[in-house]
Amino acid sequence: MELLKLLSTNEIAAQVITFLVLLFLMKRFAWKPFFKVLDDRKERIASEFKKIDDTKNEVAGLRADYETRISLIEDEARKRIEQAIDEGRKAAELIRQGAREEGETILAKAQESIKQEAAQAEEELKDRIVDITIAIASKVVEEKLTFEDDRKIVGRFIKELEKK
Amino acid sequence: MHEASVNKTAELPNIVSLIAERIKGTSLAAHLITWENLIFSLAIVALIALLARSASRKPSLIPGRLQSFFEMFVSGIDDFVCGIIGPKGREYVPFIGTLFIYILCMNLIGIVPLMKSPSTSWSTTLALAICVFVYVQYVGFKELGLRGYIDHALGRPRGIIAFSVFIPIMMFILHVVSELVRPISLSLRLRSNIWGDDMLLAVFAGYGLPAVPLLIFNSLMAIVVSLVQALVFCLLTTIYFTLVLTHEESEHNAR
Numbered sequence: 001m002e003l004l005k006l007l008s009t010n011e012i013a014a015q016v017i018t019f020l021v022l023l024f025l026m027k028r029f030a031w032k033p034f035f036k037v038l039d040d041r042k043e044r045i046a047s048e049f050k051k052i053d054d055t056k057n058e059v060a061g062l063r064a065d066y067e068t069r070i071s072l073i074e075d076e077a078r079k080r081i082e083q084a085i086d087e088g089r090k091a092a093e094l095i096r097q098g099a100r101e102e103g104e105t106i107l108a109k110a111q112e113s114i115k116q117e118a119a120q121a122e123e124e125l126k127d128r129i130v131d132i133t134i135a136i137a138s139k140v141v142e143e144k145l146t147f148e149d150d151r152k153i154v155g156r157f158i159k160e161l162e163k164k
Numbered sequence: 165m166h167e168a169s170v171n172k173t174a175e176l177p178n179i180v181s182l183i184a185e186r187i188k189g190t191s192l193a194a195h196l197i198t199w200e201n202l203i204f205s206l207a208i209v210a211l212i213a214l215l216a217r218s219a220s221r222k223p224s225l226i227p228g229r230l231q232s233f234f235e236m237f238v239s240g241i242d243d244f245v246c247g248i249i250g251p252k253g254r255e256y257v258p259f260i261g262t263l264f265i266y267i268l269c270m271n272l273i274g275i276v277p278l279m280k281s282p283s284t285s286w287s288t289t290l291a292l293a294i295c296v297f298v299y300v301q302y303v304g305f306k307e308l309g310l311r312g313y314i315d316h317a318l319g320r321p322r323g324i325i326a327f328s329v330f331i332p333i334m335m336f337i338l339h340v341v342s343e344l345v346r347p348i349s350l351s352l353r354l355r356s357n358i359w360g361d362d363m364l365l366a367v368f369a370g371y372g373l374p375a376v377p378l379l380i381f382n383s384l385m386a387i388v389v390s391l392v393q394a395l396v397f398c399l400l401t402t403i404y405f406t407l408v409l410t411h412e413e414s415e416h417n418a419r
Contacts, residue, residue, distance in 0.1 A: 003286070003352075007290065008198075008287050011198075011201065011202060011285070011287035011288070012287045012290055012294070013291075014202050015201075015205060015288045015291030015292070016291045016294060016295060018202065018205050018209055019263075019266065019291060022209045022213065022262060022266055023258070025209070025212075025213040025217075026212070026258065026261075026265075027262075029213060029216040029220050030216035030219070030220060030234060030238065030258075030261075031238065031261065034219075034220060034223070035238065035242075036223070037225070037227075037231075038235060038238065038239055040225065041225055044225065
């Protein structure tokens with residue numbers, strides 16, 4: 001009961017009112033505005049982070065898109081190069097084949113002409129032999145020489161023939 | 165009365181008591197002595213309110229020094245209370261936070277020369293404890309309803325005859341007593357700790373110069389005690405709210 005003497009009803013009431021006043025003031029000046037500021041900031045940070053994430057995703061999407069595009073372009077380029085190489089190869093082949101064919105025809109023509117010339121020469125030779133033989137025969141007949149003379153004449157003709 | 169008189173003689177002089185001493189014998193002096201604690205309380209209220217007002221006058225997303233201090237305090241209390249009560253605790257943060265800063269300032273002001281801790285007076289701390297008691301009971305009624313509130317007081321388990329009559333009645337009495345004792349224990353703990361600290365300071369001050377190291381050490385201790393006592397008061401208040409609210413939650417879960 002000694003303890004109870006420490007208490008004063010008036011003071012308790014006054015202190016309750018004081019505290020309630022402080023509570024009211026703090027609610028108005030501290031808690032409400034600061035909660036609002038903190039919540040606003042939290043919200044803003046969250047939204048900024050979301051924005052950053054969105055942008056990141058967008059960038060990643062764009063990058064993937066570009067990468068596929070680049071790979072497509074590379075494929076296309078490779079294909080074109082291969083195609084060009086093929087075409088080149090084909091053209092070379094064609095040229096080579098043409099050259100070969102031309103060469104063959106030239107060769108064939110040359111052989112043909114050689115053959116013709118050889119045949120012609122042979123003909124000419126034959127003609128000459130005939131002419132010579134006739135000439136020899138006519139000379140032999142003309143001169144009616146001795147056997148010795150005949151041999152000399154024939155020998156001379158043969159020598160002439162060799163000289164030719 | 166005896167303790168009160170000891171209290172008075174042992175206390176260090178403060179600005180109000182000095183003024184009262186000057187105008188001794190007048191009715192104003194008597195009033196000053198009677199309302200000494202209230203005067204300091206009002207001064208603290210004015211100080212806190214002014215600081216809060218100037219901190220929140222132009223709240224900006226990028227805070228200044230005072231604003232960031234208050235923000236730190238607000239979010240600290242918010243984390244503390246919501247950590248114990250849960251997301252529903254937001255509602256009680258202003259009450260508990262105001263209690264904390266008020267009690268802390270009341271405790272700390274006693275260390276300042278020519279000032280006095282209003283929390284050395286039981287009337288002050290009891291007033292706060294009564295506020296807590298009333299608010300907790302109000303929340304109990306609001307959240308549980310009259311039936312739920314009585315049901316809560318009757319306790320668990322119930323079922324068999326002994327359990328359905330005898331034990332609930334005992335539990336009810338126990339509950340009422342424990343509820344009523346709470347403000348007393350809450351207020352006496354705070355008042356006695358701070359009063360003890362201030363008395364110690366007064367006694368050391370009485371020894372003069374040789375006691376200065378002790379005085380400094382005790383002042384540092386007083387800062388710690390002030391903080392711890394303010395925390396304890398608020399922690400217990402938060403727990404009282406939790407006890408009322410968790411019952412309601414478990415009821416909901418049971419249903």
